[in-house]
Amino acid sequence: MIMNDVLGALKAIGEETRLRILALCARDQINVSDLTQILGQSQPRVSRHLKLMTDAGLLERFREGPFAYFRLRRDGDAAKLAEAVVHLLPQGERGLESDRRRLQALKEQREHRIANYFRENAPEWHRLRSLHIDDSKIERVLLGWLREKPARSLLDIGTGTGRILEILAPHYQRGTGIDQSHEMLSLARANLARAGVRHAEVRQGSMYALDLPDETFDVVTLHQVLHYAEDPQAVLEEAARVLQPGGRLIVVDFAPHELVHLQREHAHRHLGFSDDQIANWLIADGLLVNQPHYLPGEKLDVMVWRAERPTSVETGVLKPRTQAEIRS
Numbered sequence: 283m284i285m286n287d288v289l290g291a292l293k294a295i296g297e298e299t300r301l302r303i304l305a306l307c308a309r310d311q312i313n314v315s316d317l318t319q320i321l322g323q324s325q326p327r328v329s330r331h332l333k334l335m336t337d338a339g340l341l342e343r344f345r346e347g348p349f350a351y352f353r354l355r356r357d358g359d360a361a362k363l364a365e366a367v368v369h370l371l372p373q374g375e376r377g378l379e380s381d382r383r384r385l386q387a388l389k390e391q392r393e394h395r396i397a398n399y400f401r402e403n404a405p406e407w408h409r410l411r412s413l414h415i416d417d418s419k420i421e422r423v424l425l426g427w428l429r430e431k432p433a434r435s436l437l438d439i440g441t442g443t444g445r446i447l448e449i450l451a452p453h454y455q456r457g458t459g460i461d462q463s464h465e466m467l468s469l470a471r472a473n474l475a476r477a478g479v480r481h482a483e484v485r486q487g488s489m490y491a492l493d494l495p496d497e498t499f500d501v502v503t504l505h506q507v508l509h510y511a512e513d514p515q516a517v518l519e520e521a522a523r524v525l526q527p528g529g530r531l532i533v534v535d536f537a538p539h540e541l542v543h544l545q546r547e548h549a550h551r552h553l554g555f556s557d558d559q560i561a562n563w564l565i566a567d568g569l570l571v572n573q574p575h576y577l578p579g580e581k582l583d584v585m586v587w588r589a590e591r592p593t594s595v596e597t598g599v600l601k602p603r604t605q606a607e608i609r610s
């Protein structure tokens with residue numbers, strides 16, 4: 283790091299609001315609107331702080347649709363400095379603690395909104411789920427994979443009305459669906475009973491803390507769930523935890539898009555995910571990631587990611603793939 287860069291980074295850190303921003307971005311990826319509410323400062327002011335910190339190499343900025351998000355930068359000398367400063371911040375300091383609590387409250391508000399959305403719209407879900415995409419294309423891909431290699435035990439996280447458990451039923455021996463919404467689960471039970479699926483059960487639970495032992499399932503699916511997650515990385519980590527060695531994780535979600543009205547009207551939290559974003563999270567969980575399947579749609583494109591937990595034999599030999607390898 284040259285002298286000017288060191289000075290620039292120190293100046294960018296050496297101010298109370300910016301230190302608070304640094305502490306918040308060390309925990310989460312945060313957008314300007316959340317930061318404005320937490321810090322109680324005007325948007326132009328917060329944006330100025332963010333620009334300074336980004337220019338100094340402390341934060342990185344990324345886009346989701348029209349929104350800018352910020353997180354601590356992971357590479358470069360300024361990032362090392364940022365990490366060291368975050369490490370030095372006193373645990374339990376009152377101001378920082380209250381920032382953290384405000385952030386937590388914002389997340390909880392959004393989670394309530396999503397829970398309410400599914401409570402209110404459960405009876406309509408069958409119609410709503412096909413509103414933006416042609417489900418049959420996705421289902422054909424999933425069915426193809428399961429037909430090729432059936433599952434002994436399949437877990438569907440965020441199972442909703444149980445559609446995935448229902449269509450894949452001929453290709454697994456024991457199915458489990460988890461969802462937080464009572465209303466969605468009641469419909470799932472009725473749908474599975476109507477379809478004569480007796481080897482699957484559904485229960486209430488959180489996708490962030492599955493009440494299930496490690497390495498239990500040989501297929502785990504997350505179908506159109508991740509874009510509702512406050513913390514998608516934590517959901518994938520939990521899904522990977524319950525995957526047996528050799529097991530497959532299948533994630534279906536939207537590619538990045540700009541349909542902001544889906545956040546307002548249908549409680550979406552994220553405007554889709556890029557291939558890199560999902561692949562990097564899966565790689566961080568120790569999984570081997572295959573090329574995603576890309577399904578273009580009229581308004582929204584869908585991606586289907588498939589990753590595997592290496593078996594114990596493979597572990598010493600195979601390393602998680604790099605991005606270049608995934609794409610080659």
Ligand SMILES: C[S@@+](CC[C@H](N)C(=O)[O-])C[C@H]1O[C@@H](n2cnc3c(N)ncnc32)[C@H](O)[C@@H]1O
Binds near residue numbers: 400442446460505510
């Ligand atoms: C878009 S629906 C998808 C349902 C189903 N996978 C499908 O494709 O029809 C998302 C589901 O995720 C569930 N969900 C949202 N947040 C959750 C959480 N924190 N824990 C468990 N389930 C959650 C919702 O209740 C809802 O049923």
